[in-house]
Amino acid sequence: MASDIIRSGIGRRTGIALWRQIADAIRAGITSGLGDKHGKLPPEMELAELFGVNRHTVRSAISALVSEGILRAEQGRGTFIIQPDRLTYPISKRTRFSASLAEQGQRGESRMMSHDVMPAPEEVAQALQLDVGAPVLQVRSVGVGDDTPVSRATAWFEHARFPDMADNLLRFNSVTRAFAACGLDDYVRISTRIEAYHATLDDVEILRLSPGSIVLVTFAINADLEGRPVQYSKTRFAADRVSLQVEHAPLS
Structure with missing residues (x-):
C-alpha cells in the first residue's frame, strides 16, 4: 500500500529535515496510489499521524511540493496531485x-x-x-x-x-x-x-x-x-x- 511505502522512508537523526523526507515520501506515494481517484491527498492530520509528526511539518512538506508544481492546494477542498505533461x-x-x-x-x-x-x-x-x-x-x-x-x-x-x-x-x-x-x-x-x-x-x-x-x-x-x-x-x-x-x- 502507498501508506506503507511512504511511512518506511522516514527516519529521525538522519541529518535530513523531516519535512524534506516527508516531501520525498509523498512524491514516492503519488506513484503508488497515495491520492484518491480525483488526485486528492489525505487530510494533513491523517498524514501527520501516518508520519508520526505534527501538522506543521506536513504543511511545510506540502508547501514545498506546491511551490514545485507537484501539488495544488485548494481552499476548502484540500490538496490535489498535479499530473504535469513531462x-x-x-x-x-x-x-x-x-x-x-x-x-x-x-x-x-x-x-x-x-x-x-x-x-x-x-x-x-x-x-x-x-x-x-x-x-x-x-x-x-x-x-x-x-x-x-x-x-x-x-x-x-x-x-x-x-x-x-x-x-x-x-x-x-x-x-x-x-x-x-x-x-x-x-x-x-x-x-x-x-x-x-x-x-x-x-x-x-x-x-x-x-x-x-x-x-x-x-x-x-x-x-x-x-x-x-x-x-x-x-x-x-x-x-x-x-x-x-x-x-x-x-x-x-
Missing part, C-alpha cells in the same frame, strides 16, 4: 536536445552561461582519453523548453582539437552546428550513466526548484564516428519535468 528526453545514438523538444512541439534551446579553458581533471581526462592536465574547454549551459528551465549541464571538449568551439557555440547556440563548424560533421553517444540526487543550491536557483527536489543526472560521452571521444558532459534534469527514455538500436 518532456521526454530520448537517450539514443544521436541525442540532440533542441531536436528532441521540437518533436514534442516545444521550442527548446541550450543557453550558454559560462565557458573557460582549464586543465583537465582526472575524471574529464579519462572520459576524453586525454592526459591529466591537458587543456579542455569547459562550458556551462541551461537547457530551456518553452522558456522553462529543464536541465543544466557542464560539458568538456578537447581544446587542442576544437580551439574555436567556444566561439562557434556562441555563434550557433548548438553543439551540433558548432562541431560542424570545427570540421566534425557527425558524432554519436557511446555511453550514458544515470543517477538521481537531491537538488543542490545551484539546481534550486537555476532550474527554479524547491529545496529537496529530485534531479536526474546523466554522465555522457559523445564520440566521432571513429570512436574517439569528443565531448564529456554532466547534465542535471529536473525529475518532475523530464522523463529520460533510453532507446536501443534495432536488431539487425
